[in-house]
Amino acid sequence: MRIRSRACRIVAGLATLSVLTTACAAGETRGTGEITVITTTEILADLVASIGGDRVEVSSLVPAGGDPHSYEPSPADAARVAEADVAFTNHLLLEEQALIKTVDVNLPSGALNVSLAEVSETYGAHVIPLVENIALDVLWLGLRVRGTGEEHGATRTSEIGMTAVDMTGPGDLFVYLTQALGSPDVYFGSADGFDDADRTTLPPAAHTHVNWAFTEPGEYELTLAADLDNGDGDPRPLGEGTFRFAVGVDPHTIARDGQRILDAGHTDVTVDLDTGELYAFVDAEVGTDQEVVPAVDVVIDVPNRALEEIPDDARFTFLGEAGKQVFQLPQAVLGKHVHGEIDPHLWQDVRNAKAYVQLMLDTLIEADPEGAQRYETAAGAYLAELDELHAYVGDRLATIPPERRQLITTHDAFGYLAEAYDMTVAGFVVPNPAQEPSVEQVSRLTETIRNLEVPAVFMEPNLVQRADVLTQVAHDQGVEVCTIYGDAFDENTTDYVSMMRHNADELVRCLGDGR
The missing domain is CATH 3.40.50.1980 (Nitrogenase molybdenum iron protein domain)
Structure with a gap:
């Protein structure tokens, strides 16, 4: 029945x-x-x-x-x-x-x-946290949603909106996301004033990467308003927050007593679904606990080393004339990349x-x-x-010499395997396979392979069409390209036990010393 x-x-x-x-x-x-x-x-x-x-x-x-x-x-x-x-x-x-x-x-x-x-x-x-270390020399500033919002009726299908409602400053501000193929999607842009179009949305418990571009040096203040849309056509206002930026000027000259200057590491402009607050969620050093800092207590540093030329590309004319410089906190990871705080x-x-x-x-x-x-x-x-599988994977990977237990993969999907079986995630092309790698990511991947002297890198069969960068870098460095399964099967491996056995055997074959 x-x-x-x-x-x-x-x-x-x-x-x-x-x-x-x-x-x-x-x-x-x-x-x-x-x-x-x-x-x-x-x-x-x-x-x-x-x-x-x-x-x-x-x-x-x-x-x-x-x-x-x-x-x-x-x-x-x-x-x-x-x-x-x-x-x-x-x-x-x-x-x-x-x-x-x-x-x-x-x-x-x-x-x-x-x-x-x-x-x-x-x-x-x-569960383990999803740790991202982009190693930028300026602040990495994203957008985030925290909290459950249960008392507001929030669900995992809700959308949390952030809308730019006011800005002061000597120039214009643009917050935009560069898509995988290089096309910009402008979330907030002050050149023609703010209206309802200066808005973006995120699902609950999500984080995303964006660029923050400023056309002139000086002090800026940006006010964002947040709302919660439960799909009923009537978004519920949550709160507002105003964030200060020191663009191309010494942040100490504009910081008020007790304000914290954010100039390195990872910070997100964050909406809290439970309190309605907008604040900075700060991770000053990778691996340390993140902390909440009220918007009124922060000054975000956009230093002169953040100057970048506007590309000679019609898609970026919203920033100004090609070749002109703007101050920009970069997105760090090319392409839309929405994720949570826990590795899934x-x-x-x-x-x-x-x-x-x-x-x-x-x-x-x-x-x-x-x-x-x-x-x-x-x-x-x-x-x-x-139980037998867990023992098998552990026993097999234990045969790899410690100095060779380095995982370099197509995307960041193997943190649990590394932690459970004493491996190290040494590198990956992109955090999320839906992205295109940036020049900096390719350079960092090449340097990682060369410095660690790894004998092999690992490609996921279902991402073979997106593995050109990994394959080319491996070829240039003279290392083998091996196969590892992350999110999906293929015609050769069609069940979980076979997948994990294959992964263990392939890691030993490609990283081991012949045992």
Whole structure:
């Protein structure tokens, strides 16, 4: 029988809203059983199938070999979600928000909607922060949303708006994002005054990179207003904050008593969903705890070394005449790059995959109590297999000499593997595979490979079309290009256990000393 109850519940305490967009094919369906399960990725679908067997019909929205960071769902995906009894997403902003909205909006009332990464800590999973070290010689200033906003009805499909409402200063200010192919998307621009178009949005718990460009030296003040849109067409005002900038002048000459000068490291202009405040969220040194500093207490330094020429490119005429210099705090990472504070790739530590399986087991039993014994038996056998897998990966990687345990990959997806099995993430082309690498990133990658004298770098099969830079740098440095699986399978590796065994064996083959 098919289970169809009413009154939607989301296990992670998250509700539903919004819509969908366009795209590709459906993931493979496994089983023909009593309940229908939709997952966002192939890896999650494989874990479900290992517990559910023929009693569960499971498929992935992201198709075989697809990238969950960039996959845009189709109307056909929405129709599949509408037939599901259970949905498993990874989230922690692994998936595009459009994919999350498709799940949350179209899942039938009464179906179970589980955001695995958020809940898995209660099942013993270990999460690690997503640490970004861009090593700029000026402040790296982004935009961020913090807090849950539960009292305002916020959900993971909500949108938090930031709108520029006022600015004073000797020149113009532009906050813009450079897309992967170099096209700028202006969020705020003061040249013609501010209106409703001077606005950008982020999902909850998200962070993004942007450029901050100023046309003249001097003191600037920018006021931003934040609002919360829960999809009902009536955004709720949250608060305002005014931020001061010292552009091309000594920040000490304009800082008031008690104000903090921000001139290095990583800072985000941040909206707090719980308090409505806008403040600076400061990480002065990579690896240290970030701290909240009220907007009125900061002066943001945009020094003379931040001067850059306006490109001779019609797309950048909003900044002024080509060749003229502007003061710019750079975006640091080319392309749209929205992520959270926690690394979402938990499954690269097999113990975290066990936590996912235990959470999935409880969810399947709740959805289909009659199948409880079969699920428990299958889960017990699979968890034992994962114990063996964890030991296998650890034993294999322990054979790599310590000085050669350096991971250089296509994108930043292997922090959990490194921490769990005593490896080091030495470098990657870009943090997110949806981005194009900058000249600085390519230069840094080349220097890392040369300095560490690594024998190999690692490419993900589903990102082979975006691995030209890694392949070329490896060729130039005379090192091998090997294969490692991150977010997706391919025709050669179609299940999680095989994927992790392959990763361990390939790391040993390419980094080991012949053992």
